[in-house]
Amino acid sequence: MNTQTTLVRSVALSMLLCSFSQMNQAWAQIASITAQPTGTTTCATTNAGFSVVANDAISYQWQENRGAGFSNLTEGGIYSGTNTAALTLTAVTDAMNAYTYRVVVTGNTLPAVNSNAVTLTVNNTWTGALNSSWSSAANWSCSVLPTLTSNVVIPSGTTFNPIVNIPSAVCNNLTINSGASLTYTAGSNALEVKGTFTNNGSFNGSSGKLKLSGTAQQIPSATYKDLEIAGGGSKTIAGSINVSGVLTFTSGYLVLGTSSLTIGNSGSVSGASRTSFVVINSTGQMRFQNVGTGGKTGAVTFPIGTSTSSYTPVSITNTGTIDIFSARVINGVNSSYSAGDLPNGTNQNVYNVGKTWLLSEGTAGGSNATLNFSWEDMDEQPGFNNGACYVGHYYLGRWNTDFPAKTANGFSPYDLSVSGIKSFSPFAIGSQFSLLESGFPLPLDLLSFNGRNTTAGAKLTWITANEKDVAGFEVERSEDGKNYNRISQVAAKGTASGETEATYSYTDATKPSVSKCYYRLKMLDIDGSYKYSNIVVIKNSLESTPAISLYPNPATGDDVFVQLNGFNAKSLEVKIITVTGQILYHNMIDAASLNAGVVPVSVKKLPAGAYYMQVNDGENIESLRFTKL
Numbered sequence: 248m249n250t251q252t253t254l255v256r257s258v259a260l261s262m263l264l265c266s267f268s269q270m271n272q273a274w275a276q277i278a279s280i281t282a283q284p285t286g287t288t289t290c291a292t293t294n295a296g297f298s299v300v301a302n303d304a305i306s307y308q309w310q311e312n313r314g315a316g317f318s319n320l321t322e323g324g325i326y327s328g329t330n331t332a333a334l335t336l337t338a339v340t341d342a343m344n345a346y347t348y349r350v351v352v353t354g355n356t357l358p359a360v361n362s363n364a365v366t367l368t369v370n371n372t373w374t375g376a377l378n379s380s381w382s383s384a385a386n387w388s389c390s391v392l393p394t395l396t397s398n399v400v401i402p403s404g405t406t407f408n409p410i411v412n413i414p415s416a417v418c419n420n421l422t423i424n425s426g427a428s429l430t431y432t433a434g435s436n437a438l439e440v441k442g443t444f445t446n447n448g449s450f451n452g453s454s455g456k457l458k459l460s461g462t463a464q465q466i467p468s469a470t471y472k473d474l475e476i477a478g479g480g481s482k483t484i485a486g487s488i489n490v491s492g493v494l495t496f497t498s499g500y501l502v503l504g505t506s507s508l509t510i511g512n513s514g515s516v517s518g519a520s521r522t523s524f525v526v527i528n529s530t531g532q533m534r535f536q537n538v539g540t541g542g543k544t545g546a547v548t549f550p551i552g553t554s555t556s557s558y559t560p561v562s563i564t565n566t567g568t569i570d571i572f573s574a575r576v577i578n579g580v581n582s583s584y585s586a587g588d589l590p591n592g593t594n595q596n597v598y599n600v601g602k603t604w605l606l607s608e609g610t611a612g613g614s615n616a617t618l619n620f621s622w623e624d625m626d627e628q629p630g631f632n633n634g635a636c637y638v639g640h641y642y643l644g645r646w647n648t649d650f651p652a653k654t655a656n657g658f659s660p661y662d663l664s665v666s667g668i669k670s671f672s673p674f675a676i677g678s679q680f681s682l683l684e685s686g687f688p689l690p691l692d693l694l695s696f697n698g699r700n701t702t703a704g705a706k707l708t709w710i711t712a713n714e715k716d717v718a719g720f721e722v723e724r725s726e727d728g729k730n731y732n733r734i735s736q737v738a739a740k741g742t743a744s745g746e747t748e749a750t751y752s753y754t755d756a757t758k759p760s761v762s763k764c765y766y767r768l769k770m771l772d773i774d775g776s777y778k779y780s781n782i783v784v785i786k787n788s789l790e791s792t793p794a795i796s797l798y799p800n801p802a803t804g805d806d807v808f809v810q811l812n813g814f815n816a817k818s819l820e821v822k823i824i825t826v827t828g829q830i831l832y833h834n835m836i837d838a839a840s841l842n843a844g845v846v847p848v849s850v851k852k853l854p855a856g857a858y859y860m861q862v863n864d865g866e867n868i869e870s871l872r873f874t875k876l
Contacts, residue, residue, distance in 0.1 A: 276303055276354045276356040277356045278301050278303045278304040278305070278353060278354035278360055279301060279302045279360065280301045280352060280360055280362055281300045281301065281302060282298075282299060282300035283299065284297040284298060284299050284348065287365075288368040288370065288372075289339060289367075289368070289369060290370075290389035290391075291340055291369055291371075291389070291397065292339070292340075294336060294337050294338065294339070295335075295339050295367055296328075296333060296334055296335045297309075297333070297334045297348050297365060298332055299333075299350050299362050300332065301332065301352045301360070303354045303355075304332070304354060305353060305354055305355060306330065306352075306353045307330050307331055307332055307350050307351070307353075308320075308350065308351040308353075309326075309328070309329045309334040309348060309350045310351065311348055312347040312348070312349075312364065313346055317347075317349065317364075320334070325338060325339070332350075336367070339367065340369070340396070341394075341396040341397055341398055342396065343367055344369040344420070345366060346366070347364045347365065347367070348364065348366075349361055349362045349365070369398060370388075370398040370399065370400050371393045371397045371398070371399055371418075372387070372389075372400045373386060373387060373388075373400065373401045373405060373427075374386055374405060375405035375409065377407075379408060379409060380409075380412055381409050381411045381412055382412055382416070386407070386409070394417060394418075395417045395418070395419060395441050396419050397417075397418050397419055398418070398419050398420040398421075398422075398442070399418040399419075399420065399422070400422045400424065401421075401422065401423045401424060401427040401429055401448065402424050403425060404426065408427060408428045408430075409429055410429075410430050410432055411429070411431045411432070411437070411438045411455055412432045412436055413436055414436055414437045415437070415439075416436070416437065416438040416439070417439045417441070418438075418439075418441070418442075419440075419441050420440075420443045420445075421442070421444050421445070422445045423446045423449070423450055424447055424448055425447045426448060427448040428450070429448075429449070429451070430450075430451045430454070431451070431452065431453075431454040431455030432455075433454045434454075434455075435455075435456070436454070436455040437455055437457070437473075438456070438457055439457075439459075439460055440457065440458070440460070440461070440464070441460050441478070442461055442464075443461075443465070444459070444464060444465060444466070446467040446485070450467050451469065451470070452469050452470065452472060453469075453470045453472055453491065455472055455473070456471075456472060456473035456474070456475065457471055457473070457475070458474075459474075459475065459476060459482050459499075460477040460478035461480065462479050462480030463480045463481060463482075464478075464480075464482045464483075465482070465483050465484070465485050466482055466483070466501075467485050468484065468485050468486025468487055468488060468506070469488060470488070470490075470491065471488060471489065471490050471491070471492070472490075472491055472492040473490070473494075473495070474488070474490050474493075474494050475494075475496075476494075476495070476496050476498070476501050476523060477497035477498055477499060478497075478499055479498045479499045480499050481500045481501075481502050481555065482499060482501050482502065483502045483504060484501070484503060484506050484508070484531075486506050487506045487507045487508070488506070488508055488509070489508075489509045490509070490510055490511060490514050491511035491512075491513060491514050492511075492513070492514060493515050493516070493517055494508075494510060494515070494516045494517070495518050496516070496518040496519045496523035496524060496550070498522065499523055500523065500526050500555050501525050501526065502526040503525060503526065503528070503531030503532070504528065504529050504531055505531055507533070507534060508532075509533075509534040509535075509536065510533075510534065510536065512537040512542070514535075514536070519548070519550030519560070520550075520558075521623075524550040524558055525550055525551045525552075526551075526552060526553070527575050527577070528553065528554065531575075532574065532575050533549050533551055533574050534571055534572065534573045534574075535549070535571065536571045537569055538563060538565050538569065538570060538571070539565040539566070539569035539613075540565075540566060541569055544564075545564065546562040546563070546564045546617075546619070547564070547572070548560055548561075549562070549574040551575070552576065553576055553577060553578050553602065556625075557623070558621075558623065558660070559600075559602050559604075559620070559621060560621045561574055561576070561606070561618060561619065561621070561674075562618070562619045563606070563617070563618060564617040564619075565615065565616045566615050566616075566617075567613050567614040567616070567669070568613030568614060570608045570609050570613065570614055571608070572606065572608055572609075572671075573607045573608075573609075574604065574605070574606050575604070575605040576603070576604050576605070577590065577602070577603050578601065578603075579594050579601060579602075579603065580595045580599045580600075580601065580603050580639075580675045580677070581603070582646075583641075583644065584672075584673050588607075588672070590603065595628075596628055596629075597628050597630045598628065598629075599628050599631055599639075599675055599677040600620075600626050600627055600628065600631065600675065600676040600677070601628045602622060602626055602676075603674070603675050604620060604673070604674045605673055606618070606674060607671050607672075608671050611670070614668070614669055614670075614671075615667065615668075616666075616668040617665070617666040617667075617668070618664065618665050618668055619662055619663070619664040620638065620662060620663050620664075620674065621661065621662040622660060622661055622676065623659045623660050624659040624833065630678070631677070631678050631830070632678040633654070633655040633661055634654050634655075634820075634863060634868065635653070635678055635693070635779065635781035636652060636653070636663060636677060636678040637650045637652045637653065637663070637665075637677070637678075637779065638650050638665045638676060639674065639675045639676070639677050640668075640673075640674055641672050641673040641674070641675070642670065642672050646675070646677075648778065650665045651731070651767070652678070652767070652778065652780065652781065652782075653781075653782060654781060654782070654863065655676075658820065658835040663676055678778070692711060692712045692713045693711055693768070693770065693780055694826060694859050694870070695824075695859050695861065695870030695871075695872075696708075696709040696768060696781055696783060696870070697709070697783065697868065697870055698766055698783040698784075698785045700785050700788065701754070704754045704755050704756035704758055705754065705755040705764060705766065705785045706753075706755075707752065707754070707755070707766055707783065708750070708751065709752075709780070710749070710859075710872075711748065711749050711751070712748050712749075714739060714740070714741050714749060716772055717739040717741065717770065718739060718772060718773045719736055719737055719738045719739045720737045720751065720769065720770055720771065721733050721735070721737075721769040722735040722736070722737065722753050722766065722768060723766065723769055724755065724764055724765065724766055725764065725765040725766075725767075726761045726764055726765070727765075728765045731765070733769070734755060735753055737751055737753055758787065759787070762786060762787060762788075763784055763786040763787060764784070764787070765782055766783045766785065767779055767780050767781070767783070783868060795809055795810065795812065795862050795869045795871055796809075796810045796812070797809055797860055797871055797873050798810065800873045800874065801873065801874040801876045802850050802874065802876065803876050805849060805851040806848060806850065807847075807848050808846070809821065809845065809846040809847075809862060810844060810845055811844040811845070811846065812844070819846065819862055819863065820834075820835055820862070821834050821846060821848060822860075822861040823848070823850070823853070823858050823859070823861075824858065824870075825856075825858060825859075826857050826858070831853065831858070832848065832849075834848075846862075848860070850875050853875045854875070855876055856874070856875060857872060857873075857875075858872070858874075858875060859871065859873075860873055
């Protein structure tokens with residue numbers, strides 16, 4: 248090997264070694280983490296920090312995740328060291344509990360390296376170092392009592408388990424670990440939980456009050472002395488609950504799901520309204536114990552609805568044997584039910600309220616109950632007439648109308664009562680139920696039923712539409728508004744489908760000596776089923792006979808004006824009804840807002856056609872046909 252060759256090889260080797268050296272130097276510029284940050288637990292208002300150890304790092308960027316993904320932190324405020332190996336958080340808050348942190352480490356050469364994500368835990372942990380008193384600061388890890396923003400943990404293995412012994416115990420999130428317990432001392436002691444209540448141990452609320460004041464919370468399955476629903480939103484239950492004292496609704500909803508709510512022997516419900524009540528969204532029931540003579544003898548109200556936007560309470564007054572009563576409400580009215588309360592058959596989506604109340608008693612027999620059902624405008628199905636409606640009771644495999652039709656009380660919410668109930672099963676509100684097993688409504692629309700006193704006697708007039716298989720009409724009269732007797736029968740004329748109408752009249756020439764009489768129609772189907780009309784009251788005084796007139800008729804503008812004669816009630820119910828029986832307008836008008844007995848009614852949105860204007864002062868009902876051009 249000559250000198251030149253040796254020189255060449257030497258140079259080549261030198262260049263190769265240099266290349267390896269440069270490569271090693273380049274690799275050395277990629278940062279690596281040798282010690283990851285660790286999570287930390289601390290108290291509110293204290294400082295916390297995280298640190299990392301990395302090789303060949305030339306920059307650091309700390310990031311925070313509040314639940315929506317990581318974002319870069321900037322220097323200032325509670326954050327310092329955001330671009331160093333150590334991040335410091337000054338005076339952390341309870342709201343920062345469960346935030347996660349990581350750091351992005353960069354060398355001269357990419358890629359950058361992310362550290363592990365670690366969690367900041369901010370809570371006040373029960374230590375039980377002194378005794379079992381919730382109200383002693385010495386029993387808490389932060390040496391202060393929990394506040395509404397504090398996240399409380401009750402661990403297992405402490406010398407003393409906590410007992411709520413004050414009426415003002417509060418916290419945000421509450422976690423009872425497995426093997427730990429939380430109870431109350433007897434008296435007016437209360438605990439308010441604003442956040443999540445997680446019970447993996449033992450919770451006993453039978454001696455105190457629990458207030459849930461968050462917007463979305465789960466209530467542990469337990470027996471409670473008092474329970475308050477507050478804070479808005481919906482509260483669900485983790486299992487069946489029993490309230491022996493008072494269930495208070497301040498704001499928000501109690502959603503049962505498949506679990507049940509029982510109000511105990513001495514329990515009661517307070518504050519329920521259309522904005523705060525029990526939601527029956529599955530098979531869960533609401534129950535009242537000890538209802539009847541010797542127990543709860545007044546009206547016991549089940550504040551229930553099928554959703555947060557549909558409030559349909561029912562009350563039970565039982566003058567019979569003490570029993571436990573249960574209630575559910577479901578959407579729809581079906582032609583038949585199986586296994587007591589399982590709907591099947593055909594859904595009846597007209598002529599009813601659109602809800603079925605499923606009521607039951609613990610021991611059959613011995614009850615004598617008055618039921619009161621409540622609903623709102625939005626629950627009424629097409630064709631339903633709350634001026635002539637009644638309670639339907641499902642038994643013997645069919646809907647039965649054992650009660651006369653009458654005008655519902657109130658105005659959205661409406662309510663309707665029946666008495667003498669001694670057996671329990673599905674109930675519904677309709678204006679046309681059939682006695683047949685099919686459950687379909689009678690083939691008839693009653694468009695108007697009016698009456699007035701004349702020199703010849705009490706003259707009744709009525710108009711129907713869509714008659715099919717109608718046998719006729721029985722005219723019934725009562726002198727006390729309770730007991731009715733048939734005074735005549737009128738044969739049906741029959742009508743074709745659509746808007747073709749039939750007009751009837753009957754004059755009662757008897758002229759009873761009482762000051763006023765009550766009249767109603769019993770409308771008969773050829774198969775024997777029937778329904779009742781609204782009730783017309785006629786005073787035995789010609790000058791007091793109420794009447795209405797409309798102008799302009801036909802209506803050519805945005806309003807129709809109703810002129811009242813003889814209506815002296817404090818409020819009036821006004822409806823616009825199509826010739827097929829559908830209610831298009833419904834309003835209650837205070838008498839103080841009337842202008843010389845004139846009621847303006849907007850018809851701006853009505854399509855052209857024929858309609859009926861119906862006015863009800865609670866005692867008299869008058870209807871008059873008009874046309875919208």
